[in-house]
Amino acid sequence: MIEMQGVSFGYHGSGELLSDMTISLQPGSFHFLTGPSGSGKTTFLRLCYAELLPSGGRLNAFDQDVTTLGRDGIAALRRRVGVVHQDPQFLDHLPVAENVALPLTVAGQPIDMEELKALLSWVQMTGHARAMPPEISGGERQRAALARAVILSPDLILADEPTGNLDWEMSMRILQLLVELNRSGKSVLIATHDLNLIRAAKAMVSARVLRIAGKSLQLAGADL
Numbered sequence: 654m655i656e657m658q659g660v661s662f663g664y665h666g667s668g669e670l671l672s673d674m675t676i677s678l679q680p681g682s683f684h685f686l687t688g689p690s691g692s693g694k695t696t697f698l699r700l701c702y703a704e705l706l707p708s709g710g711r712l713n714a715f716d717q718d719v720t721t722l723g724r725d726g727i728a729a730l731r732r733r734v735g736v737v738h739q740d741p742q743f744l745d746h747l748p749v750a751e752n753v754a755l756p757l758t759v760a761g762q763p764i765d766m767e768e769l770k771a772l773l774s775w776v777q778m779t780g781h782a783r784a785m786p787p788e789i790s791g792g793e794r795q796r797a798a799l800a801r802a803v804i805l806s807p808d809l810i811l812a813d814e815p816t817g818n819l820d821w822e823m824s825m826r827i828l829q830l831l832v833e834l835n836r837s838g839k840s841v842l843i844a845t846h847d848l849n850l851i852r853a854a855k856a857m858v859s860a861r862v863l864r865i866a867g868k869s870l871q872l873a874g875a876d877l
């Protein structure tokens with residue numbers, strides 16, 4: 654679903670940040686992306702959903718070259734990719750349930766209340782459905798963000814440090830949800846520098862670990 658062939662990227666005005674990356678994210682796969690702070694993990698995710706375009710190489714998303722996509726093509730691609738940002742943002746004047754349903758509203762699709770309830774229950778947010786975003790905790794924000802990321806039934810879920818700043822128990826809950834999504838057939842890519850999280854996941858799911866080192870992307874060995 655995501656195919657990179659010699660992809661490079663640099664932010665305008667600075668040198669190359671990521672260089673010569675070749676990777677294939679297959680349907681149903683589970684990947685971690687790790688690397689030091691500032692190495693380009695978030696940037697890599699942004700390339701995957703065409704928020705950034707490569708400066709070199711070829712990047713196909715769902716069999717389409719991202720550099721040839723027009724506005725509609727990019728919108729269609731984004732509907733197939735659910736993103737959980739490092740610091741999820743919500744509309745603070747809308748209750749959690751409405752924030753979770755927002756991608757449907759934006760896509761002009763009707764909200765199926767039963768499905769919304771089931772989704773909130775899956776992320777254990779039923780009791781907070783009417784809460785306003787400023788009233789919920791960090792772990793609850795991450796769970797609401799995950800529900801929002803999957804409400805359009807994407808094929809690929811990208812999660813950027815979804816357990817950053819969370820305690821171990823909450824991190825495991827989030828990881829379990831991502832593993833469940835993968836078991837239901839979705840591809841998952843988690844950017845994290847938490848090696849304990851990766852070790853815990855490896856007991857639950859067959860995951861590959863990608864590492865950004867010295868601008869390039871490597872497949873990490875079993876030495877974690």
Ligand SMILES: Nc1ncnc2c1ncn2[C@@H]1O[C@H](COP(=O)(O)OP(=O)(O)OP(=O)(O)O)[C@@H](O)[C@H]1O
Binds near residue numbers: 665670693694846
């Ligand atoms: N919009 C931008 N314009 C210019 N430089 C940027 C921009 N966004 C990020 N960078 C720079 O690119 C580098 C990689 O940033 P990125 O956020 O991708 O790293 P990261 O590995 O996700 O970091 P962290 O683990 O700290 O979240 C950093 O040096 C950052 O300052």
